[in-house]
Amino acid sequence: MADDIDQTRRPIIGAVRAALEARDAAALVAMLDPLHAADIADVLEQIGAAERAALLAIWGREIDGDILSEIDESIREEVIASLAPDVLADAVRELDSDDVVDILEDLEEPAQERILQSLEAEDRAAVEQSLAYPENTAGRLMQREVVTAPSHWTVGEAIDFLRAEEWLPDQFYHVVLVDPRMKPSGYVTLGRILSARRDVRLADLREESFRTLAATMPDSEVAYIFNQYHLISCPVVDSAGRLVGVITIDDAMSVLDEEHEEDVLRLAGVGDEASVNDGAIATARQRLPWLVVNLFTASLSAMVISQFEATISALVALAALMPIVASTGGIAGTQSLAVAVRGLATRSLTTANARRVVLRELGAGVLNGLGLSVILGAAGALIFSDPLLGVVLGLAMICNQVVAALGGVLVPLTLNRLKFDPALASGTFVTTLTDVMGFFAFLGFATLMLL
Amino acid sequence: MADDIDQTRRPIIGAVRAALEARDAAALVAMLDPLHAADIADVLEQIGAAERAALLAIWGREIDGDILSEIDESIREEVIASLAPDVLADAVRELDSDDVVDILEDLEEPAQERILQSLEAEDRAAVEQSLAYPENTAGRLMQREVVTAPSHWTVGEAIDFLRAEEWLPDQFYHVVLVDPRMKPSGYVTLGRILSARRDVRLADLREESFRTLAATMPDSEVAYIFNQYHLISCPVVDSAGRLVGVITIDDAMSVLDEEHEEDVLRLAGVGDEASVNDGAIATARQRLPWLVVNLFTASLSAMVISQFEATISALVALAALMPIVASTGGIAGTQSLAVAVRGLATRSLTTANARRVVLRELGAGVLNGLGLSVILGAAGALIFSDPLLGVVLGLAMICNQVVAALGGVLVPLTLNRLKFDPALASGTFVTTLTDVMGFFAFLGFATLMLL
Numbered sequence: 001m002a003d004d005i006d007q008t009r010r011p012i013i014g015a016v017r018a019a020l021e022a023r024d025a026a027a028l029v030a031m032l033d034p035l036h037a038a039d040i041a042d043v044l045e046q047i048g049a050a051e052r053a054a055l056l057a058i059w060g061r062e063i064d065g066d067i068l069s070e071i072d073e074s075i076r077e078e079v080i081a082s083l084a085p086d087v088l089a090d091a092v093r094e095l096d097s098d099d100v101v102d103i104l105e106d107l108e109e110p111a112q113e114r115i116l117q118s119l120e121a122e123d124r125a126a127v128e129q130s131l132a133y134p135e136n137t138a139g140r141l142m143q144r145e146v147v148t149a150p151s152h153w154t155v156g157e158a159i160d161f162l163r164a165e166e167w168l169p170d171q172f173y174h175v176v177l178v179d180p181r182m183k184p185s186g187y188v189t190l191g192r193i194l195s196a197r198r199d200v201r202l203a204d205l206r207e208e209s210f211r212t213l214a215a216t217m218p219d220s221e222v223a224y225i226f227n228q229y230h231l232i233s234c235p236v237v238d239s240a241g242r243l244v245g246v247i248t249i250d251d252a253m254s255v256l257d258e259e260h261e262e263d264v265l266r267l268a269g270v271g272d273e274a275s276v277n278d279g280a281i282a283t284a285r286q287r288l289p290w291l292v293v294n295l296f297t298a299s300l301s302a303m304v305i306s307q308f309e310a311t312i313s314a315l316v317a318l319a320a321l322m323p324i325v326a327s328t329g330g331i332a333g334t335q336s337l338a339v340a341v342r343g344l345a346t347r348s349l350t351t352a353n354a355r356r357v358v359l360r361e362l363g364a365g366v367l368n369g370l371g372l373s374v375i376l377g378a379a380g381a382l383i384f385s386d387p388l389l390g391v392v393l394g395l396a397m398i399c400n401q402v403v404a405a406l407g408g409v410l411v412p413l414t415l416n417r418l419k420f421d422p423a424l425a426s427g428t429f430v431t432t433l434t435d436v437m438g439f440f441a442f443l444g445f446a447t448l449m450l451l
Numbered sequence: 452m453a454d455d456i457d458q459t460r461r462p463i464i465g466a467v468r469a470a471l472e473a474r475d476a477a478a479l480v481a482m483l484d485p486l487h488a489a490d491i492a493d494v495l496e497q498i499g500a501a502e503r504a505a506l507l508a509i510w511g512r513e514i515d516g517d518i519l520s521e522i523d524e525s526i527r528e529e530v531i532a533s534l535a536p537d538v539l540a541d542a543v544r545e546l547d548s549d550d551v552v553d554i555l556e557d558l559e560e561p562a563q564e565r566i567l568q569s570l571e572a573e574d575r576a577a578v579e580q581s582l583a584y585p586e587n588t589a590g591r592l593m594q595r596e597v598v599t600a601p602s603h604w605t606v607g608e609a610i611d612f613l614r615a616e617e618w619l620p621d622q623f624y625h626v627v628l629v630d631p632r633m634k635p636s637g638y639v640t641l642g643r644i645l646s647a648r649r650d651v652r653l654a655d656l657r658e659e660s661f662r663t664l665a666a667t668m669p670d671s672e673v674a675y676i677f678n679q680y681h682l683i684s685c686p687v688v689d690s691a692g693r694l695v696g697v698i699t700i701d702d703a704m705s706v707l708d709e710e711h712e713e714d715v716l717r718l719a720g721v722g723d724e725a726s727v728n729d730g731a732i733a734t735a736r737q738r739l740p741w742l743v744v745n746l747f748t749a750s751l752s753a754m755v756i757s758q759f760e761a762t763i764s765a766l767v768a769l770a771a772l773m774p775i776v777a778s779t780g781g782i783a784g785t786q787s788l789a790v791a792v793r794g795l796a797t798r799s800l801t802t803a804n805a806r807r808v809v810l811r812e813l814g815a816g817v818l819n820g821l822g823l824s825v826i827l828g829a830a831g832a833l834i835f836s837d838p839l840l841g842v843v844l845g846l847a848m849i850c851n852q853v854v855a856a857l858g859g860v861l862v863p864l865t866l867n868r869l870k871f872d873p874a875l876a877s878g879t880f881v882t883t884l885t886d887v888m889g890f891f892a893f894l895g896f897a898t899l900m901l902l
Binding site: 013014036038039042045046047048072147158159162163165168169171172173189190191193194195196197209226227228229230232249250253256257260261263264265267268269270274275276277278279280281283284287288290291292294295298299301302303305306309312313316317319320321322323324326327328330331332334335337338339340341342343346347348349350352353356357359360361362363364367368371372375376427428431435439 | 464465487489490493496497498499523609610613614616619620622623624640641642644645646647648660677678679680681683700701704707708711712714715716718719720721725726727728729730731732734735738739741742743745746749750752753754756757760763764767768770771772773774775777778779781782783785786788789790791792793794797798799800801803804807808810811812813814815818819822823826827878879882886890
């Protein structure tokens with residue numbers, strides 16, 4: 001899957017390691033200089049911490065702002081701490097304000113201050129204004145650099161203005177039309193401006209659909225809106241409706257990527273900051289909380305089973321069979337859960353269709369419960385030459401499949417309703433439910449029918 | 452999480468349902484007309500199948516190409532089948548070639564043919580050429596409509612050409628520079644063209660970094676490259692290096708979204724086509740295969756336990772305690788697995804750092820195994836007034852945590868090495884491993900130390 005890319009990058013990491021051994025600074029510069037900033041960041045992430053320190057000591061003066069932006073948060077603080085103050089200052093000064101904010105947010109106060117000091121007064125003010133918005137909002141994501149024009153301008157006036165302008169953002173795709181009080185009224189794509197005659201008014205070229213984002217909007221919603229409406233860039237306004245910045249699609253794509261990461265990691269009960277770059281102790285610490293929670297929830301299963309010790313004593317084979325019912329329920333619960341969490345994340349599961357989806361899960365649980373109960377029941381009856389044991393296995397399987405299917409969708413819906421992230425904790429809750437139900441149904445039916 | 456958006460959409464779905472009851476076509480048109488195509492598609496997805504059929508019967512003639520593109524694949528075929536031939540033809544004719552290809556790929560042969568017939572000859576040829584590339588490649592993702600210019604042109608010549616051109620793509624962000632044989636040599640952003648004087652040569656404005664994508668490149672790699680290098684659009688070339696189309700970031704973003712969906716669903720053992728829109732029977736069918744596989748893998752656990760029936764007979768409390776060790780191992784395995792699968796998907800886990808990550812997992816497994824074994828061992832010893840039982844619980848926990856942490860990373864790495872998707876089947880493999888190991892270690896130590 002990752003092979004083509006991996007194969008082009010692996011020799012570089014090998015060569016970097018060799019040059020590090022030889023402390024050959026010239027070779028390192030020659031090797032890394034032609035690479036894209038994102039690829040250099042990958043090299044820094046994939047070598048070990050000791051190698052990274054050695055590389056930064058020899059080659060650290062070559063680091064620029066783009067590389068800093070690309071470096072994963074898990075090692076960025078470490079890299080920044082190792083840079084000479086003038087290298088850091090130069091690196092940060094060349095970045096757009098949104099990239100500076102992205103770097104600053106994760107740093108401790110003194111390091112933040114050091115970087116802010118190195119910016120020019122105007123840039124510092126822009127960054128500080130962004131930082132004044134809460135974390136994970138549009139205000140933190142936007143860049144302050146926006147190309148605007150009064151809507152009464154013609155195409156010719158806009159082109160003359162752009163040609164005369166000393167400073168323009170690296171990448172921009174629209175000109176935002178504003179009134180004298182900086183309230184945006186629409187935007188025009190550059191393609192439209194380029195293909196229109198000089199005397200056409202910008203207002204006549206504006207895109208049909210136009211929306212703005214409130215600076216306080218959560219970034220998850222920003223990502224959703226970009227994805228839903230295929231936006232390339234979108235103006236951000238303050239509470240008075242005045243233009244304060246613009247968000248571009250690459251930033252929205254990063255948020256979407258992070259949201260997915262959170263979903264996968266939270267569903268699995270891992271802290272959402274986990275990264276392959278973390279060390280063993282950090283990793284152990286991230287994972288311990290849910291393991292301890294599971295220790296307690298698993299004790300519930302143990303308590304249920306202990307109620308049936310007399311039954312198990314009478315028929316020890318039950319102890320061997322009971323995990324089959326429980327674990328098949330766990331798989332079914334996880335399946336139902338993954339579809340529901342994904343549906344909530346993409347907003348295709350909403351209050352408008354929740355009832356239908358729950359009924360659908362109930363139906364699927366009954367169907368698969370019946371199918372599995374026939375297979376397991378027949379196998380159990382044959383292997384143990386005991387038709388009643390087959391019936392017990394089958395009945396327990398049906399009960400647990402239905403509980404699993406319903407639990408998988410109801411637990412995340414409930415968490416969502418209570419304003420929690422549905423991916424948080426759902427996995428542990430659902431498997432606890434299917435374990436308890438699996439053991440209870442199987443041992444309960446066995447007690448009633450086999451003793 | 453989804454609330455703001457959900458709350459604006461819910462009243463619309465309620466109103467649509469009311470208008471459907473009243474068979475009020477005018478109200479439906481008035482209600483849906485102001486909505487964005489993506490929101491109309493959501494309404495179609497979120498109402499039930501019967502309501503959808505009713506809505507399409509009354510309002511189906513209003514459907515346009517944008518709505519068709521936005522509709523989820525799970526219901527698109529059903530919607531297309533319900534449309535009058537002339538409505539379908541009009542809808543498809545207004546789309547760019549990549550959107551037509553996206554709609555066509557999932558349809559059966561006769562429906563495909565019907566749509567191809569309705570296109571003009573030139574568009575049909577473009578679509579057929581895209582369809583000639585294998586599924587899930589850049590060739591299927593690209594649009595054929597590209598704005599190109601000879602690299603010797605000046606800004607003035609480019610602007611004059613664009614102003615004279617009758618037809619331009621809806622959205623374009625670059626002009627691709629080509630030689631007379633249509634080999635691309637670079638591209639220029641529209642912002643650069645707009646801000647340069649008329650006599651500047653396009654070649655002098657070209658972006659520093661330029662890359663092209665082979666038409667046969669897998670789309671997952673296309674998405675990775677857009678994300679890695681922050682591309683907005685990228686030219687696609689055939690095997691002779693000639694320009695055949697362009698891919699824009701919104702298409703790459705959709706692929707990234709689908710890849711994430713596949714990962715989440717496959718990790719959970721659900722067919723990767725699963726959607727909240729599927730019915731109960733389709734849902735049951737998607738999920739049954741892994742449930743049946745689990746039935747067999749769970750039988751392994753049962754076989755392990757049955758080897759220890761004598762031990763359990765002698766000390767029935769063991770039957771109640773054994774799931775604690777197994778299930779905590781299952782959680783740890785899932786945690787390790789999620790981080791590894793995510794690392795492989797984002798290509799931050801590669802051959803360059805695999806060894807370090809495996810050792811990291813081993814370390815984390817040992818640390819958490821020690822921590823959990825102290826808690827569980829002490830609790831077991833106290834509750835059952837049996838220090839040796841505590842030791843057995845603790846030892847089994849350490850073993851299983853180490854196996855879980857290692858299994859969680861080695862199983863996906865192995866699947867990846869064997870060119871399988873690491874998310875496929877990993878969940879079932881890993882929990883089988885932790886169940887078998889959990890039961891074996893606990894009952895084994897118990898047999899050695901308690902009997």
